[in-house]
Amino acid sequence: MAWQYKLLPFTNFATVEEFEETLNGFGADGWEVISVTQSGNKAQVIMKRPNESVPGAPVNVEPPTLNKTTAAVEDDVGCDPGQWEGGTVQMAFQWRRDGVEITDQATSFTYRVKSADSGRALTCACTATNDVGSTTAISNACTVAQVITEGSGAAGGAGR
Numbered sequence: 001m002a003w004q005y006k007l008l009p010f011t012n013f014a015t016v017e018e019f020e021e022t023l024n025g026f027g028a029d030g031w032e033v034i035s036v037t038q039s040g041n042k043a044q045v046i047m048k049r050p051n052e053s054v055p056g057a058p059v060n061v062e063p064p065t066l067n068k069t070t071a072a073v074e075d076d077v078g079c080d081p082g083q084w085e086g087g088t089v090q091m092a093f094q095w096r097r098d099g100v101e102i103t104d105q106a107t108s109f110t111y112r113v114k115s116a117d118s119g120r121a122l123t124c125a126c127t128a129t130n131d132v133g134s135t136t137a138i139s140n141a142c143t144v145a146q147v148i149t150e151g152s153g154a155a156g157g158a159g160r
Contacts, residue, residue: 057133058086079124
């Protein structure tokens with residue numbers, strides 16, 4: 001794909017729209033202006049050839065999957081990020097317990113199940129980022145076996 005990203009001087013123009021109109025007026029040698037973003041006295045210009053599609057943030061085409069659907073405390077659970085389109089992407093992982101981010105260094109593609117996960121559902125949020133943006137997809141769930149401790153009332157027979 002022949003995309004061009006340029007940083008051009010933004011002078012003698014009152015607005016980004018006026019700058020964009022001027023660029024389009026020149027035709028930029030067959031290039032079409034997609035966006036202009038002003039930053040101080042510079043403008044970032046994104047242009048494409050007329051027959052090319054506009055790139056976007058990554059698209060998840062095959063969802064992330066965990067290597068286990070059930071686990072116990074101290075097990076390692078792995079996350080495959082799935083398949084993504086959108087050029088070269090960088091992946092980031094964030095593990096969740098019952099849909100809430102786990103804040104204790106849970107940002108690797110593997111996660112060691114902790115006692116706090118007992119009886120909960122774990123998922124992994126996979127975020128793919130390219131030059132245009134980011135997209136997040138959530139994995140299937142892994143249910144962690146409930147840890148039953150003596151005296152918790154969760155097990156045992158009827159009282160007398």
